[in-house]
Amino acid sequence: MRYLPLSDTDRSEMLARIGVKTVDELFADVPKNLLLKEPLDLPRRKGEMEVERILSRMSARNVTASSVPFFVGAGAYKHHVPATVDHLIQRSEFLTSYTPYQPEIAQGTLQYLFEFQTQVAALTGMEVANASMYDGSTGTGEAVLMAHRVTKRRKAVLSGGLHPHYAEVVRTLSDMASDAVVTMQPDVSGSEDILSQIDDSVSCVVVQSPDVFGNVRDLKPIAEKAHQHGALLIAVFTEAVSLGLVASSGSQGADIVVGEGQSIGNALNFGGPYVGLFATQSKFIRQMPGRLCGETVDADGNRGFVLTLSTREQHIRRDKATSNICTNSGLCALAFTIHMTLLGETGLKRLARVNHANAIKLADQLARVKGVEVLNKTFFNEFTVKLAKPAAEVVEALAAKGVLAGVPVSRLLPGAGLDNLLLVASTEVNTDDDRAALVAALKEVL
Amino acid sequence: MLNRQGRPTAAGEAGTNAHPTFTGNKALAQIEPLLFEIGRHDTTGVDIDEPEDFEPRLGGLERKEAIGLPGLSEPETMRHYVRLSQMNYGIDTGLFPLGSCTMKHNARLNERMARLPGFSDVHPLQPVSTVQGALELMNELGRYLVTLTNMTAVALSPKAGAHGELCGMMAIKAAIEARGEGKTRNVVLVPDSAHGTNPATAALIGFVVKPVPAREDGTVHVEDVKERLGPDVAAIMLTNPNTCGLFEPQVVEIAKAIHEAGAYFYCDGANFNAIVGKARPGDLGVDAMHINLHKTFSTPHGGGGPGSGPVVLSERLAPFAPVPFVRMGKDGFELVEQASDAAEKPFGRMTAFHGQMGMYVRALSYMLSHGSDGMKQASEDAVLNANYVRAGLSDLMSLPFGNKPCMHEVLFDDAWLKDTGVTTLDIAKAMIDEGYHPMTMYFPLVVHGAMLIEPTESESKSSLDFFIATLRDLAMAAKTGNDKERFTGAPHHAPRRRLDETRAARNPVLKWTPPAPVAEAAE
Numbered sequence: 001m002r003y004l005p006l007s008d009t010d011r012s013e014m015l016a017r018i019g020v021k022t023v024d025e026l027f028a029d030v031p032k033n034l035l036l037k038e039p040l041d042l043p044r045r046k047g048e049m050e051v052e053r054i055l056s057r058m059s060a061r062n063v064t065a066s067s068v069p070f071f072v073g074a075g076a077y078k079h080h081v082p083a084t085v086d087h088l089i090q091r092s093e094f095l096t097s098y099t100p101y102q103p104e105i106a107q108g109t110l111q112y113l114f115e116f117q118t119q120v121a122a123l124t125g126m127e128v129a130n131a132s133m134y135d136g137s138t139g140t141g142e143a144v145l146m147a148h149r150v151t152k153r154r155k156a157v158l159s160g161g162l163h164p165h166y167a168e169v170v171r172t173l174s175d176m177a178s179d180a181v182v183t184m185q186p187d188v189s190g191s192e193d194i195l196s197q198i199d200d201s202v203s204c205v206v207v208q209s210p211d212v213f214g215n216v217r218d219l220k221p222i223a224e225k226a227h228q229h230g231a232l233l234i235a236v237f238t239e240a241v242s243l244g245l246v247a248s249s250g251s252q253g254a255d256i257v258v259g260e261g262q263s264i265g266n267a268l269n270f271g272g273p274y275v276g277l278f279a280t281q282s283k284f285i286r287q288m289p290g291r292l293c294g295e296t297v298d299a300d301g302n303r304g305f306v307l308t309l310s311t312r313e314q315h316i317r318r319d320k321a322t323s324n325i326c327t328n329s330g331l332c333a334l335a336f337t338i339h340m341t342l343l344g345e346t347g348l349k350r351l352a353r354v355n356h357a358n359a360i361k362l363a364d365q366l367a368r369v370k371g372v373e374v375l376n377k378t379f380f381n382e383f384t385v386k387l388a389k390p391a392a393e394v395v396e397a398l399a400a401k402g403v404l405a406g407v408p409v410s411r412l413l414p415g416a417g418l419d420n421l422l423l424v425a426s427t428e429v430n431t432d433d434d435r436a437a438l439v440a441a442l443k444e445v446l
Numbered sequence: 447m448l449n450r451q452g453r454p455t456a457a458g459e460a461g462t463n464a465h466p467t468f469t470g471n472k473a474l475a476q477i478e479p480l481l482f483e484i485g486r487h488d489t490t491g492v493d494i495d496e497p498e499d500f501e502p503r504l505g506g507l508e509r510k511e512a513i514g515l516p517g518l519s520e521p522e523t524m525r526h527y528v529r530l531s532q533m534n535y536g537i538d539t540g541l542f543p544l545g546s547c548t549m550k551h552n553a554r555l556n557e558r559m560a561r562l563p564g565f566s567d568v569h570p571l572q573p574v575s576t577v578q579g580a581l582e583l584m585n586e587l588g589r590y591l592v593t594l595t596n597m598t599a600v601a602l603s604p605k606a607g608a609h610g611e612l613c614g615m616m617a618i619k620a621a622i623e624a625r626g627e628g629k630t631r632n633v634v635l636v637p638d639s640a641h642g643t644n645p646a647t648a649a650l651i652g653f654v655v656k657p658v659p660a661r662e663d664g665t666v667h668v669e670d671v672k673e674r675l676g677p678d679v680a681a682i683m684l685t686n687p688n689t690c691g692l693f694e695p696q697v698v699e700i701a702k703a704i705h706e707a708g709a710y711f712y713c714d715g716a717n718f719n720a721i722v723g724k725a726r727p728g729d730l731g732v733d734a735m736h737i738n739l740h741k742t743f744s745t746p747h748g749g750g751g752p753g754s755g756p757v758v759l760s761e762r763l764a765p766f767a768p769v770p771f772v773r774m775g776k777d778g779f780e781l782v783e784q785a786s787d788a789a790e791k792p793f794g795r796m797t798a799f800h801g802q803m804g805m806y807v808r809a810l811s812y813m814l815s816h817g818s819d820g821m822k823q824a825s826e827d828a829v830l831n832a833n834y835v836r837a838g839l840s841d842l843m844s845l846p847f848g849n850k851p852c853m854h855e856v857l858f859d860d861a862w863l864k865d866t867g868v869t870t871l872d873i874a875k876a877m878i879d880e881g882y883h884p885m886t887m888y889f890p891l892v893v894h895g896a897m898l899i900e901p902t903e904s905e906s907k908s909s910l911d912f913f914i915a916t917l918r919d920l921a922m923a924a925k926t927g928n929d930k931e932r933f934t935g936a937p938h939h940a941p942r943r944r945l946d947e948t949r950a951a952r953n954p955v956l957k958w959t960p961p962a963p964v965a966e967a968a969e
Contacts, residue, residue, distance in 0.1 A: 001820040003551055005906035006827050014830055014907060018837045018851075023826045026833055026851045027724055029693035034729045036822075042593055045817035048555050054814060055807065058586075059564025061579025063572065072569040075798055082492060084520055086561075088527045089748075096536035096552050098544055098883075099750035103947075104940040105878055108534035109749040112527070115481045118957035122514045128956045134605035134752070137798035145650075165798040172768070172794025176616050176651040216504050247507045260798075270580050271570030271799025272605065273752030285954060291750065296950035299935070299943035308950040314608070314646035315889070319655040324646035327606040327740065331748030338527060341481055344517015347490030349509075356504075357497035378505035399573045407571045414784055428494065 001045055063404065065268055069434035071362075073382045073425025074212065074407040075136070075163050075238040076271065077263045079351075080429055085265050085338045089331055099291070099327065103306045104298070109330065110305035113293040116337040123243045124257040125250025126279035131291040131307075132333040133276025133325065136260030137169040140206065140236055142289040142323055143258045143278065144170050147204035147232045148179060149287045149322065150255075155180035156204050157197045160187030161211025163238055164412040170206065186409075186416050188375060188384060190215030198225045204256075208236040209249070212412070213423070214379035216246055223253025232256060240264050240277065240336075241427070242380040244352030256280045265339030266332050275332035286312060289323030351428060355381040359426040362435050366424070369439055371446035375421075382425040384409070388446050391422040397445045403438055475941060478529040482958045485516025491523050533941040534749070535883050541905060541913050543835075545855040545886035545898025546641070546689060548719050548741035550828075555815065556745070556808035565807050570799035574781050580803065581772045581779035587810045588772070591737060591758055594821070595718075596728030599764035601757045601771065603801035607716060608643040610736025610755025611683075613768060613796050615647055617734055617759060618681050618710045620766040620793035631680040631709070637666050639690060639890040644683040644714060653680060660892055664690040664847035664857075668699040675707040685714035686730070687721065689890040690847065691832065691855040691898065701731025710734065710763070718742045719902075720829055720854035723822030733760040739802070743809035754805035765790040770800050827903035828854040831910060835901055838914035842921040846893045854902070860895025868924040868933045870895040875936035875944060880916050 006014075011023070020026060027035055046054075065078045072078070089095065093108060100106030100113075113131045120129035133139035144156045156174065158167050158181060167183055174181045184192050190211055198205060205226050209217035223233040235249030237259035249257045261275040262268075280288060286309065294308035314321040343351060359381040367374045371388030387394055391408035398405040409421035426435075470477050502508055518526060535542070542549035560566060568577055588600045601617075604610035615634070622631050634648040637658045645655045658674060661667050666684065682704050687693045694700070701711045713727055713735040719742040727735050739745045739754040747753075759767055769792045770783045781800070785792040816824060829852075836856040840849045844861040860870045874884035874897075886898040901910060923929045937943065 001816060001823060003553060003815070004820070004823060004827055004903055005909075006830070006903075010907040011827075011830060014834045018830075018833045020833075020851070023830055026829050026853075027693070027721075028851060029695040030721070030725045031698055031730075034698070034725055036724055036726070039818035039822050040593055040723060042590060042818040043814070045820040046814050048815070051555060051811055051814045052559070055559045055583070055811060056562060056564075058579040058583050059562035061582065062564040062568045063576035064563040064567040065569055066563065066567050070569075072571055074571055076569055076571070078567075078569065082520075084491075084523060088524070088531075090557060091528065091531040092538035093531040093534035093536045094527075094749055095557075095746045096538045096542075096549075097534045097749045098542070098547055098549060098747045101544075102535075102874070102878065102884055103945045104875070104937045104942045105533075105535040105883065106749070107941050108530035108532065111478070111480070111530055111533070114956075114958070118482065119515060121957050125511075131750070134609060135797060135799075138605060138609070138796075163798065165795060168795040169797060172616070172796070173651075175794065176619055178652055216507050218505070218507060243509075244513070245502075245509055246504060247509050248511070248513075251511060267566040267804075268569045269566055270568045270577065270803035272797070272802040273754075273804050275752075285956070292954070292956055294950040295955040296946045298945045302942060304942040304945045306945050306947050306950050308947065308954060308956075311951070314642035316642065317646070318642045319645035319649035321642065321646040321649075324608040324612060324643050324650050325606075326608045326641075326643050327738075327747075327751040327753035329752045330750030331746070332752055334749065338523065340515065341485065341518050341526070342491035342520065342523050343515075344485065344490045345487050345513050345515040347492045347494065347517055348513070348515065350490070350494050350496060351492070353500075354494055354497045356502060357500045360500050360503060363503075376503075378503050378507070380504070396573055396575065399576055404569070404572055404576065411571065411783070414786070 069403045069437040071406045071424045071426060071438060072404050074412065074423050075260060076268055077239055077425060077427055078268060078429055079263050079427050081265055081267065081339060082342055084342060085335050088338050089335050094331065094334055100307060103304065107304060110293050112334055112337055114295065114305050116333050117293060119337060119340050120277045120279055124279040125248030126257050127282040128285055129277065129279035130288055131293050132329040133278050133290055134329055135272065135274040135276045136238055136258065137166045139258040139276030139278050140166045141169050141173045143234045143256045144174065144204060144206065146256065146287050146289060147234060150232060150284055151203040151230060153201060153203035155202050156206060157194065157202055158183045159194055159207040160184035160192050161190055161213060161215060161217065162206055162208045162236060163212045166236065186413055186418060188213050190217055194222060195225045198229050198231060200229050202229060202231040204232040204234050206234045206236060210239060210242055210380045210382065214376050214383040216378040216380060219249055219252035219254060234258060239381060241352050241355055244348040245356055246380060261336045265335030273329060273332050275329040275336055285309065287322060288312065290325050291328060354428045358428065358430050359383065362426045365435055365439050369442050372442060381427055382423060385422050385424055387420045387422055390419045394445055398441050401441045403441045405438060476529045478526060480958055481526060482516055485518050487516055489517040489519060491518055491520040540881055541901065541909060542883040543885045543899045543901050544883060545900040546716055547886065548900060548902060550744050550902040551904040552744055552746040553812065556811040559811040560804045560807040565803060578778050581781060583810060584806055585772045585779060587806045590813050591756055594722055595735065595758045596726035597758035598761040599759045599767055601759065601767040603768060603770065603796045604736065604755040604757060605797055605802060606751060606753035607736055607738040607755045608647060609796060610757045611643055611647040612650065614712050614734035614736055614757045615651060616793050617763045617766040618712060619651060621763055622680055624791065631678060633678045634680055635671065635674055635682040637684065639688055639892045640683060640685055641689065641714060641716060648683065664692050665694050666700065668696045668703055671700050672703050675703060679707060679709045681710040681712050683712045683714060685716060687717040687853040690857045691852040693853055697730050705731065716741060717854065720825055722825045723818060724825050733763050739805050739809040743812045745805045745808040752802055752805065754802035766793045768792050768794055768796050824903045831901040831903060831905055832856045834910055835899055835914060839917055842918055855898055855900035857893060858897040859893045863924060866924050866927055867930055870897055872933035872936060873920060873924065876920055876933045878937040879939045
């Protein structure tokens with residue numbers, strides 16, 4: 001087996017050195033009747049070529065985003081990732097290293113985490129950021145738990161514009177922990193009355209902007225009301241590129257900003273791995289979940305970085321920890337930070353403008369199609385359209401024509417009476433031809 | 447002069463710095479400033495055309511303030527990160543015996559497979575008719591995991607080991623609530639030797655954690671479990687093989703006692719790599735176990751993730767598995783994303799989408815490559831290698847539970863360092879100077895000054911011989927007591943000397959801030 005260096009001669013010599021006759025003597029604590037004698041009923045070892053053949057066949061059965069006019073979003077976005085990013089994250093020293101528990105030989109990881117934290121804090125307009133969460137949805141769940149610790153209250157209010165899967169993650173966690181959750185009705189127009197839900201019993205209000213229907217939300221009044229009642233505002237985003245063009249949540253008064261970083265540096269990957277971004281104010285750092293990288297000096301006085309404030313974490317505090325998270329999304333955070341370094345402020349803002357401009361073009365073209373109504377007054381690179389037919393049927397019909405048109409709202413919110421609504425996203429990858437293909441196909445189907 | 451292992455026979459002068467450089471660089475070891483010290487706000491390494499003029503539709507919520515993000519051109523970016531990478535130690539650099547973390551070889555075939563466009567360039571919310579191959583892969587991975595563990599079902603979506611623990615414990619909580627015992631069964635038994643994630647997970651969803659002691663032999667005895675069982679106990683969280691590197695000999699009896707008391711057996715599967723193809727958790731009475739794909743099935747650790755933590759479930763817990771999951775329908779694979787679409791009773795949802803697809807591909811590529819015969823061999827070699835290290839060091843270093851066979855990792859304590867003035871931490875840092883990543887230190891907590899060594903099956907015999915010889919040299923040097931600075935001052939040759947962690951925690955600096963203007967600083 002190509003990955004196993006020991007030869008049978010090595011094995012015999014080693015067994016002799018250990019002082020046993022067979023390797024099964026080393027498994028003596030396994031109950032004899034349960035120790036397997038033969039390999040399990042699965043295929044035997046295969047060479048590289050054969051493995052490639054099997055997996056390539058499965059891969060070929062999927063329609064890739066790059067191969068068709070592609071407008072699918074709702075929490076994961078198709079962007080162009082520079083070749084440099086994928087090359088660098090495959091450097092052995094990044095790819096095959098561990099969580100930096102031995103900082104003297106992990107300064108590479110620690111320095112990029114410190115840079116990542118600085119970038120995320122700047123982007124969100126917050127004072128501090130952690131070294132990543134699994135993804136935006138689990139980060140949102142952790143943010144709610146953190147708000148409960150800060151406020152010593154246990155009731156969250158979830159906006160009807162929060163991605164329904166994020167809301168479900170929060171509800172699952174809250175139900176299990178016996179915490180209260182109020183979920184607002186789906187808010188297609190971004191005009192819900194969330195202020196009336198905020199009182200002295202509320203720990204936090206969770207609002208997404210741009211929200212799942214695409215609306216750009218003014219967070220200031222919500223932050224103000226929340227703070228009047230001693231509650232926190234958790235601002236969520238699922239499209240990190242929007243941070244380049246939309247006023248930061250921090251500047252609007254958010255206490256915790258959490259979101260999905262996939263759009264920068266990371267492929268679609270059918271849903272994962274992604275990278276959760278998590279930022280807050282300095283006064284809350286001891287209540288934060290996840291790893292934090294901090295600056296210090298070494299014995300010679302040279303600047304260096306270490307994981308810090310670990311007394312919050314599970315390996316020290318055990319059942320009193322702020323979170324159970326251990327492994328996070330290190331390599332995806334690296335991809336994010338490399339792509340962000342390549343973009344810089346200039347590139348990110350331009351990328352965001354291109355996304356917004358492409359979405360505007362698409363919205364205007366779709367608005368002229370009979371049977372299509374664009375519902376949004378505001379949006380960044382994704383918006384909601386109302387179709388003359390159920391969106392799920394339309395999406396299937398368009399897929400058959402080789403156009404992936406978006407996400408039917410009914411897939412996220414079945415039974416909500418929103419069956420004719422479709423979420424349509426447009427990024428820098430979409431061309432005029434892509435837009436024309438979507439318009440033409442829609443005209444045929446509607 | 448080199449000896450039989452091809453290593454110097456005496457400590458040499460390597461690394462002494464007679465001629466400090468003007469730059470502070472040491473040839474290939476380059477000092478790299480922070481991005482914020484070399485980047486420029488008007489620089490970008492990505493060529494994108496400015497869009498035609500447009501009227502923004504942001505409702506007046508345009509960003510007005512600067513972000514404060516510097517950029518670098520492409521060649522500068524490449525150099526920045528390559529230089530950072532050169533300050534890191536990875537499996538590809540050398541032996542990485544970090545116990546419990548399973549730093550085995552990361553085959554690059556798996557990287558290539560994960561990047562096939564049909565896996566990497568597909569969206570989680572595309573129509574299922576356009577992702578049949580991706581669902582097939584998830585289904586196949588699930589079949590392998592269920593077969594290797596002899597369990598009933600698998601929940602693939604958890605994002606890492608601790609997330610898998612959470613998923614498993616949520617399934618247990620849901621099952622208990624379905625029995626109408628949600629109010630009364632709220633205690634989870636956790637041995638002191640457990641990973642910190644176990645008690646943290648149980649507490650996160652409202653369980654009360656109660657410890658179970660391990661006996662002097664490093665294992666949990668069924669009588670100690672029975673003593674603590676009652677109508678209030680929901681589950682036990684037991685790691686097997688345990689964190690002392692031992693297979694729990696009474697695991698079957700413990701499972702039986704747990705079940706008779708109406709509780710569930712959660713097994714922390716962090717160490718499943720020792721027994722893949724040798725024993726099946728389902729045969730041992732396990733109800734739920736997470737599998738760290740990034741340990742057992744070698745998906746890269748990536749400096750701290752991403753991981754992947756699928757949970758296998760027994761027949762009693764399978765109905766409670768969270769959404770989404772894949773099932774076979776009449777027209778191909780289906781993806782069940784809503785609890786209301788399931789015939790079973792899903793307890794909810796762990797994450798926005800379907801879990802770590804990129805890791806599923808790598809893990810399946812590993813499994814296909816090894817096959818059932820190769821996976822069994824890998825477990826045997828991992829155990830053989832750990833025992834070979836034990837045999838090579840047992841006369842110099844102390845084994846807290848006696849010199850008996852271990853599983854895939856061998857645990858030493860610091861009794862052998864008594865009165866030397868050298869600590870476990872010092873030994874770890876001295877290993878860095880010798881070119882090794884240290885073992886896991888001070889874990890498990892039940893052993894004083896723990897040193898947990900997991901060589902994995904990826905090491906050759908000659909690599910282990912060299913490693914053993916090096917540790918013997920260090921052990922003897924520590925014991926002679928006249929070479930203390932070698933240890934207490936270590937590392938001497940790493941990119942950084944020992945770092946001041948107390949300072950970092952006392953006054954946390956968690957991001958770069960621009961230096962104060964010169965005039966102001968002078969005041």
